Amino acid sequence: MSAEKYTVLLIPEGSHRVRRLTLKRGLVRSVVACVFMLVLAMAWVVTDYVHMRVDRQELHQLRSANLQQRQDLQRLAATLDDLRQEMVVIAQNDAKVRVLAQLTPSHSDALTGIGGPPEDEGLSAAADLQRRIDELRQSIDLRRESQEEIQGVLNDQRSLLAARPKGLPTKGWMTSGFGMRNSPFTGKRKMHEGVDIAARTGTPIYASADGIVSRSETAVGYGKLVVIDHGYGYKTYYGHNSKLFVKVGQRVKRGDKIAAVGNTGTSTGSHVHYEVRLNNVPINPKKFL
Numbered sequence: 001m002s003a004e005k006y007t008v009l010l011i012p013e014g015s016h017r018v019r020r021l022t023l024k025r026g027l028v029r030s031v032v033a034c035v036f037m038l039v040l041a042m043a044w045v046v047t048d049y050v051h052m053r054v055d056r057q058e059l060h061q062l063r064s065a066n067l068q069q070r071q072d073l074q075r076l077a078a079t080l081d082d083l084r085q086e087m088v089v090i091a092q093n094d095a096k097v098r099v100l101a102q103l104t105p106s107h108s109d110a111l112t113g114i115g116g117p118p119e120d121e122g123l124s125a126a127a128d129l130q131r132r133i134d135e136l137r138q139s140i141d142l143r144r145e146s147q148e149e150i151q152g153v154l155n156d157q158r159s160l161l162a163a164r165p166k167g168l169p170t171k172g173w174m175t176s177g178f179g180m181r182n183s184p185f186t187g188k189r190k191m192h193e194g195v196d197i198a199a200r201t202g203t204p205i206y207a208s209a210d211g212i213v214s215r216s217e218t219a220v221g222y223g224k225l226v227v228i229d230h231g232y233g234y235k236t237y238y239g240h241n242s243k244l245f246v247k248v249g250q251r252v253k254r255g256d257k258i259a260a261v262g263n264t265g266t267s268t269g270s271h272v273h274y275e276v277r278l279n280n281v282p283i284n285p286k287k288f289l
């Protein structure tokens with residue numbers, strides 16, 4: 001194509017006239033270039049359009065996934081709210097039980113605050129959920145601590161109740177009470193540090209509370225004696241026995257048979273001398289009936 005001009009012949013069908021077009025070389029080049037550019041532009045537009053279609057489809061999927069997730073989050077938030085309500089009830093019950101157990105109120109608790117926690121508008125849904133979960137976790141921890149504390153108090157109270165002397169150690173009739181009296185032996189005024197319960201020799205004597213046997217021996221005045229240490233400062237003495245059924249160090253329960261009524265030691269007849277001591281000070285056993 002080195003010619004300066006091109007001649008195009010157009011021969012319409014069924015006609016004898018021939019049309020002749022003379023084209024300059026530069027014009028042909030321009031037209032070819034234009035067509036090439038146009039094709040390129042078309043290709044670009046088509047490619048872009050295909051991409052856009054793909055993007056739009058993806059956007060649609062993302063939107064529906066996003067909506068689904070938002071609904072899931074809302075459901076979770078509602079469930080958490082239910083749990084929070086239940087936790088509030090549990091916290092209120094806990095507070096009542098603490099009052100019964102004579103414990104001080106629990107530490108400040110976000111859940112039991114009036115009107116609940118302030119809603120922070122700036123928080124994202126996930127952050128808000130996380131905050132509520134943290135709150136619940138904190139409340140559960142507080143409840144657990146509180147329950148352990150209450151359990152401790154109840155255990156203490158139960159041990160104290162089991163350790164506190166109760167009733168009289170044997171069936172019989174009280175022949176001498178607690179307090180000052182004229183000694184049946186010397187006739188002088190003397191403190192009687194327990195009660196005397198008369199019963200036939202051999203009548204069983206029972207521990208008046210849980211404890212550990214601290215003495216099981218013959219003692220001056222007391223004769224055959226059992227002493228039980230109940231803890232919490234309580235001790236009980238059972239004197240003048242005919243037989244001892246327990247050994248020092250033995251653990252006994254309230255109602256366990258520990259000795260038999262007798263007339264040993266300084267005694268004028270078959271009876272049990274029963275003493276209750278609190279921190280080694282004799283107190284009237286009648287206070288523990």
Ligand SMILES: [Zn+2]
Pocket residue numbers: 176192194195196272273274
């Ligand atoms: Zn006595």
